[in-house]
Amino acid sequence: MSGSDFLQLRAEQAPAKGLTGWLAGGLRTAIAAGRLAPGARLPATRLLAAELGVSRGVVVQAYQRLVDEGLADARTGSGTVVTRTASIAPRPAADRRRTLHELRLPLSTPDGIDLNLSPGVPDLAAFPRAAWLRAERAVLDRVTAADLGYGDPGGTPRLRAEVVAWLARTRAIRADADDVLVCGGVAQGQALLAQVLKGRGEAAMAAEDPGSRGTRDQLRHWGVRTEPVPIDEHGLLVGPLRATGLDTVLLTPAHQFPTGVVLAPDRRRELLAWAREGNRLILEDDYDAEHRYDRAPVAALQGSAPERVAYLGSISKSLAPGMRLGWLIAPRGMQAELLAAKHASDLGTSALPQLVLAELLTNGDYERHLRTVRARQRARRDALLAGLRAHLPRARVRGVAAGLHLLAELPSGDDVAIAERVRAEGVLVHPLSWHRLRPGPPGLVLGYAAHSPDRLTEAAARIGRVLSPR
Amino acid sequence: MSGSDFLQLRAEQAPAKGLTGWLAGGLRTAIAAGRLAPGARLPATRLLAAELGVSRGVVVQAYQRLVDEGLADARTGSGTVVTRTASIAPRPAADRRRTLHELRLPLSTPDGIDLNLSPGVPDLAAFPRAAWLRAERAVLDRVTAADLGYGDPGGTPRLRAEVVAWLARTRAIRADADDVLVCGGVAQGQALLAQVLKGRGEAAMAAEDPGSRGTRDQLRHWGVRTEPVPIDEHGLLVGPLRATGLDTVLLTPAHQFPTGVVLAPDRRRELLAWAREGNRLILEDDYDAEHRYDRAPVAALQGSAPERVAYLGSISKSLAPGMRLGWLIAPRGMQAELLAAKHASDLGTSALPQLVLAELLTNGDYERHLRTVRARQRARRDALLAGLRAHLPRARVRGVAAGLHLLAELPSGDDVAIAERVRAEGVLVHPLSWHRLRPGPPGLVLGYAAHSPDRLTEAAARIGRVLSPR
Numbered sequence: 001m002s003g004s005d006f007l008q009l010r011a012e013q014a015p016a017k018g019l020t021g022w023l024a025g026g027l028r029t030a031i032a033a034g035r036l037a038p039g040a041r042l043p044a045t046r047l048l049a050a051e052l053g054v055s056r057g058v059v060v061q062a063y064q065r066l067v068d069e070g071l072a073d074a075r076t077g078s079g080t081v082v083t084r085t086a087s088i089a090p091r092p093a094a095d096r097r098r099t100l101h102e103l104r105l106p107l108s109t110p111d112g113i114d115l116n117l118s119p120g121v122p123d124l125a126a127f128p129r130a131a132w133l134r135a136e137r138a139v140l141d142r143v144t145a146a147d148l149g150y151g152d153p154g155g156t157p158r159l160r161a162e163v164v165a166w167l168a169r170t171r172a173i174r175a176d177a178d179d180v181l182v183c184g185g186v187a188q189g190q191a192l193l194a195q196v197l198k199g200r201g202e203a204a205m206a207a208e209d210p211g212s213r214g215t216r217d218q219l220r221h222w223g224v225r226t227e228p229v230p231i232d233e234h235g236l237l238v239g240p241l242r243a244t245g246l247d248t249v250l251l252t253p254a255h256q257f258p259t260g261v262v263l264a265p266d267r268r269r270e271l272l273a274w275a276r277e278g279n280r281l282i283l284e285d286d287y288d289a290e291h292r293y294d295r296a297p298v299a300a301l302q303g304s305a306p307e308r309v310a311y312l313g314s315i316s317k318s319l320a321p322g323m324r325l326g327w328l329i330a331p332r333g334m335q336a337e338l339l340a341a342k343h344a345s346d347l348g349t350s351a352l353p354q355l356v357l358a359e360l361l362t363n364g365d366y367e368r369h370l371r372t373v374r375a376r377q378r379a380r381r382d383a384l385l386a387g388l389r390a391h392l393p394r395a396r397v398r399g400v401a402a403g404l405h406l407l408a409e410l411p412s413g414d415d416v417a418i419a420e421r422v423r424a425e426g427v428l429v430h431p432l433s434w435h436r437l438r439p440g441p442p443g444l445v446l447g448y449a450a451h452s453p454d455r456l457t458e459a460a461a462r463i464g465r466v467l468s469p470r
Numbered sequence: 471m472s473g474s475d476f477l478q479l480r481a482e483q484a485p486a487k488g489l490t491g492w493l494a495g496g497l498r499t500a501i502a503a504g505r506l507a508p509g510a511r512l513p514a515t516r517l518l519a520a521e522l523g524v525s526r527g528v529v530v531q532a533y534q535r536l537v538d539e540g541l542a543d544a545r546t547g548s549g550t551v552v553t554r555t556a557s558i559a560p561r562p563a564a565d566r567r568r569t570l571h572e573l574r575l576p577l578s579t580p581d582g583i584d585l586n587l588s589p590g591v592p593d594l595a596a597f598p599r600a601a602w603l604r605a606e607r608a609v610l611d612r613v614t615a616a617d618l619g620y621g622d623p624g625g626t627p628r629l630r631a632e633v634v635a636w637l638a639r640t641r642a643i644r645a646d647a648d649d650v651l652v653c654g655g656v657a658q659g660q661a662l663l664a665q666v667l668k669g670r671g672e673a674a675m676a677a678e679d680p681g682s683r684g685t686r687d688q689l690r691h692w693g694v695r696t697e698p699v700p701i702d703e704h705g706l707l708v709g710p711l712r713a714t715g716l717d718t719v720l721l722t723p724a725h726q727f728p729t730g731v732v733l734a735p736d737r738r739r740e741l742l743a744w745a746r747e748g749n750r751l752i753l754e755d756d757y758d759a760e761h762r763y764d765r766a767p768v769a770a771l772q773g774s775a776p777e778r779v780a781y782l783g784s785i786s787k788s789l790a791p792g793m794r795l796g797w798l799i800a801p802r803g804m805q806a807e808l809l810a811a812k813h814a815s816d817l818g819t820s821a822l823p824q825l826v827l828a829e830l831l832t833n834g835d836y837e838r839h840l841r842t843v844r845a846r847q848r849a850r851r852d853a854l855l856a857g858l859r860a861h862l863p864r865a866r867v868r869g870v871a872a873g874l875h876l877l878a879e880l881p882s883g884d885d886v887a888i889a890e891r892v893r894a895e896g897v898l899v900h901p902l903s904w905h906r907l908r909p910g911p912p913g914l915v916l917g918y919a920a921h922s923p924d925r926l927t928e929a930a931a932r933i934g935r936v937l938s939p940r
Contacts, residue, residue: 028642028769068735069642069769070742096648099806100622103813108616124615133603133610140603145594145920146578148790152570172498172539178566184654184816191815221814265538272540299498299539320618322821336569343573344691345661346654350820351792450615 004043004051006035011053019054023062031071031082042072042080104214115427115459119258119405119447122317123376128360128369135359139352147351153343155182155327159354162361163327167313171289172299173329174306181328181338182349185321186287189312189328190215190250192345193283194222196337197248205248205283206241210435212257215250215285228437231256233398235263238270250283253301257287258435258445259407260399262298272301275308281331282309288317288403290370291449293378307331315357317404318370325353373449377404383453384446387460392467395444404449407432410467415442418466425462474513474521476505481523489524493532501541501552512542512550574684585897585929589728589875589917592787593846598830598839605829609822617821623813625652625797629824632831633797637783641759642769643799644776651798651808652819655791656757659782659798660685660720662815663753664692666807667718675718675753676711680905682727685720685755698907701726703868705733708740720753723771727757728905728915729877730869732768742771745778751801752779758787758873760840761919763848777801785827787874788840795823843919847874853923854916854930861934865914874919877902880937885912888936895932 009026030036042048045059052059063080066072073083109116147156154160160180167173183189197205202224207216209228216226229241229249236251249271253263263271275282284301302311314326330338342348360366381400388397388408395408410418415431422429422444432443444463448456479496500506512518512533519526533550536542544550579586617626624630630650637643653659667675672694677686679698686696699711699719706721719741723733733741745752754771772781776799784796800808812818830836851870858867858878865878880888885901892899892914902913914933918926 025639028773029639032638032642032644032773065768070735070739070774071642071769096624096805096809099809102806103623103810105620105623105813121619124618127613127618129610129613133607136606137603140599143597143599148594148597148792149591150575150791153573153575154566168502169495169499172502172541174502184818184820188816218814221810265540269540298535299541303498303502304540320821321620321817322618324816324818324820335566336572339566339569340573340691343575344688345815346658346794347791348794350654350794350823351790353820353822 004048006030008035009052011051014052014054019058020061020065023052023054023058024065027062027066028069028071031066036082038082040082041078042082044079104217109428110423113423113426113428115451115455115462117427117429117446117448117451117459119430119445120317121321121447121450122319122404123373123449124320125450126369126373126376127320128365131360131365131369132356135356135363135365136352138359138363139355143352143355147355151348151351153348154178154339155180155349156351156354156358159358159361160327162358164329166361166366167300167311167327167329171286171313172303173311174303175329179329179332179335181330181335181342182354183326183328183342184324184346184349185314185316185326186285186312187218187326188324188342188345189310189314189326190218190283190285191222192328192338192341193310193330193334194219194224195341196334197281198223199337202248204246205250206244206246207250208236208252208256209437210258210432210440211250211252211437212285213435216437219250226250226437230438231259231261233261235261235267236271238267238274241271242274247278248281248283250285252285252287254286254289254298255291255399255402257285258399258405258430258432260401260403260405262401263301265298268298268301268304272305272308275305280308284309284311286311286313289313290318291374291377291404292402293374293381294401302329307333310334318366318373319357323353325349325357377449380448380451380453380456381406384448384456384460387457388463391460391464394467405445405447407443407445408463409441409443413442413467415444418442419444421466422463425466427459427462429463474518476500477522478505479522481521484522484524489528490531490535493522493524493528494535497532497536498539498541501536506552508552510552511548512552514549574687579898580893583893583896583898585921585925585932587875587897587899587916587918587921587929589900589915590787591791591917591920592789592874593843593919594790595920596839596843596846597790598835601830601835601839602826605826605833605835606822608829608833609825613822613825617825621818621821623818624648624809625650625819626821626824626828629828629831630797632828634799636831636836637770637781637797637799641756641783642773643781644773645799649776649799649802649805651800651805651812652824653796653798653812654794654816654819655784655786655796656755656782657688657796658794658812658815659780659796660688660753660755661692662798662808662811663780663800663804664689664694665811666804667751668693669807672718674716675720676714676716677720678706678722678726679907680728680902680910681720681722681907682755683905686907689720696720696907700908701729701731703731704737705731706737706741708737708744711741712744717748718751718753720755722755722757724756724759724768725761725869725872727755728869728875728900728902730871730873730875732871733771735768738768738771738774742775742778745775750778754779754781756781756783759783760788761844761847761874762872763844763851764871772799777803780804788836788843789827793823795819795827847919850918850921850923850926851876854918854926857927857930858933861930862937875915875917878914878916878933880912880914883912883937885914888912889914891936892933895936897929897932899933 049056160177204225207226302309310330419431430445515529630647674695677696772779780800889901900915
């Protein structure tokens with residue numbers, strides 16, 4: 001035990017140059033970690049120098065640096081003493097965990113849950129690590145200073161060009177690369193749209209009911225209220241939309257969240273007619289359009305009315321939500337405001353992931369990955385469907401043609417209470433009511449992408465036991 | 471030349487499965503690209519099927535899909551005709567380039583410039599590609615579903631822990647991992663702070679004058695006005711700060727932007743005393759603290775007053791601004807609001823770059839990279855200094871101890887006009903006036919990190935020729 005143990009520095013690790021900085025860093029760490037408490041006297045400079053095998057001048061300079069920084073005080077006759085600096089306040093009641101809870105972000109699966117069927121999460125075990133790394137290597141091989149510097153806040157030109165080509169082919173989008181705003185997922189696209197609309201004086205928009213609760217919460221944060229519009233088995237009802245008197249609607253036409261309904265051709269025409277009647281705007285959230293199992297998707301609305309639709313998509317459902325990478329294609333009259341809002345938010349989205357995605361789109365690996373997960377997810381959906389038929393024969397299953405989840409409509413009951421009982425069996429599901437603004441029939445929203453067929457069969461069996469106990 | 475050339479599809483590339491989707495995609499692309507104009511009649515199904523070597527049913531289904539999507543119309547007797555859908559409006563006057571110009575974002579070096587000495591950009595040719603790729607491989611090898619899913623909006627736990635340890639050691643920060651909010655660079659941190667302060671009713675903050683023009687513009691976007699506070703050779707003047715009557719100040723104490731002044735110990739104590747007098751807040755922008763050449767940096771203010779300082783840093787000056795990766799360590803009483811604002815903005819920062827940076831901090835590659843670029847930048851600074859001494863003997867050079875730029879104060883003249891004349895010589899510099907709110911002595915802000923010593927000598931010579939023509 002020596003007088004400098006608090007430092008946890010070893011003389012033999014001292015760098016050849018910058019000894020003073022090395023020692024000052026060790027002292028700061030010791031203070032920050034509480035090994036040197038306020039009021040503690042630092043060792044005599046001569047003694048510490050000898051222990052560390054450095055010159056006394058190094059120690060004197062390191063101490064002086066702490067004094068300059070207000071971390072220590074040099075008192076004549078009593079050496080150098082750690083200052084009683086302002087301590088860090090204890091965490092206020094609204095601490096991190098509570099905040100996350102209030103944001104409805106349980107970051108880990110609750111205890112006792114072994115089958116988390118929350119909707120919206122893809123099979124992350126299938127993330128194409130090898131392809132991503134290969135693409136990253138290719139990108140780093142040719143990356144330029146312009147790529148890594150302060151770039152276009154709307155996204156790298158290469159990704160914008162690849163995205164627009166991909167969406168023209170797969171979703172019939174009509175746009176050019178300059179129309180694309182690369183952003184941190186659909187969520188950031190919605191935030192930017194909300195900011196611009198609010199700035200124009202629009203404090204409310206219509207939205208599907210049931211619809212995503214997270215999106216409603218987010219819009220409220222930005223001062224935009226959502227007015228519920230009912231849906232039926234053909235999608236959003238345009239009559240009630242018109243009755244709201246609002247000029248903006250947010251919807252998920254390709255695979256309604258959470259019911260999975262596809263907007264029918266007639267309804268689609270009706271909606272586009274509504275949009276063209278005035279200076280109206282459709283926010284088209286195309287969140288899981290890549291995941292189609294039984295037939296190809298209907299095209300995006302955007303291609304039929306580029307000046308009336310702001311189109312949103314991302315790689316959250318195809319690669320990983322944690323990548324926070326998506327795109328917004330808005331009518332041209334809004335683009336300048338959106339670009340300014342994006343710039344003021346974060347100057348732009350991280351460049352390397354953008355370039356890697358562009359590479360995956362160019363070399364075909366993105367499409368190959370989609371084909372792989374689509375086949376896997378189809379098998380999973382089929383297993384869950386078979387399980388539900390066997391164990392919940394009275395449920396009506398909807399939204400099965402696409403996406404990462406389906407809806408089991410229940411003949412009766414309180415779906416929140418049912419989800420609680422299902423949870424006690426180790427299965428986490430969303431009651432449909434969570435996503436409703438107005439009352440309606442009960443249901444369970446079941447995400448299946450992240451589980452093997454066997455596990456999904458097991459989940460259906462457990463849900464069945466809750467609903468029809470023997 | 472055949473009837474299906476507009477499709478640019480080759481029969482031999484037809485996929486084994488999904489022929490209808492393949493053909494519909496080709497038709498959409500042809501429409502989007504204008505190869506199939508509104509009013510054009512699609513080839514007869516039998517003919518196209520023969521040309522492509524597919525069954526007629528495939529063509530019929532693909533055409534039907536376009537009709538469903540509103541891209542085509544099936545008229546009895548006249549075949550299928552591309553619909554005259556709403557065309558994309560021409561770009562409005564405020565087009566992309568103009569918007570970028572208004573945001574003061576010239577994305578490429580102007581014509582005729584071969585020496586761009588704009589401040590704030592590191593030597594991007596030194597980006598550690600091999601280390602980054604190695605770290606990315608290590609991260610992908612062990613990445614979990616939790617890492618790639620919807621995560622903590624405040625950042626991955628691993629990066630938060632690494633950042634706080636790094637900052638405790640190098641900047642004397644006092645915080646724990648939960649105090650760190652990972653964000654899209656200092657810019658996003660400032661945006662989030664501005665939103666929270668504005669939400670609390672603060673419509674103005676004090677800021678150094680001269681100071682970053684980009685930051686002032688950004689704060690104005692969020693409804694926060696900046697009140698200028700003068701600086702001298704010891705940094706911000708606390709008397710004038712007090713006279714503003716404001717409770718928040720934004721400053722760059724370690725290396726003032728753009729003058730390079732370091733906040734002197736006395737001034738530092740005065741500022742901290744001001745902060746402790748009331749419920750006051752210091753926004754500490756520590757944008758280039760890693761780049762010290764002659765002595766170690768003074769510690770961050772945050773360590774002396776964690777409850778009065780919101781600390782901001784990033785990898786923009788150490789690795790690359792295009793990574794958009796930084797951190798905000800705010801007083802605990804603000805953290806819940808900041809986390810909610812971050813969540814509502816984009817749900818969080820991209821996970822993979824966070825994990826890669828954490829790996830670089832763990833394995834020491836980040837520190838090694840800093841040492842390498844520090845040595846290189848010191849040599850560059852010295853070359854520019856020598857050049858300025860030789861060619862601008864009457865300029866007073868400031869801010870040389872740190873950072874990626876220095877300030878050449880000029881004895882007289884209009885620095886905007888001088889910068890224009892320097893630009894005509896192929897050298898881009900910032901006139902100090904750009905960053906001033908109130909008039910003051912002229913100067914040129916010279917970024918040196920991205921150029922070799924030879925080129926910097928050349929730049930100094932050209933500037934000298936402008937100032938002292940022969």
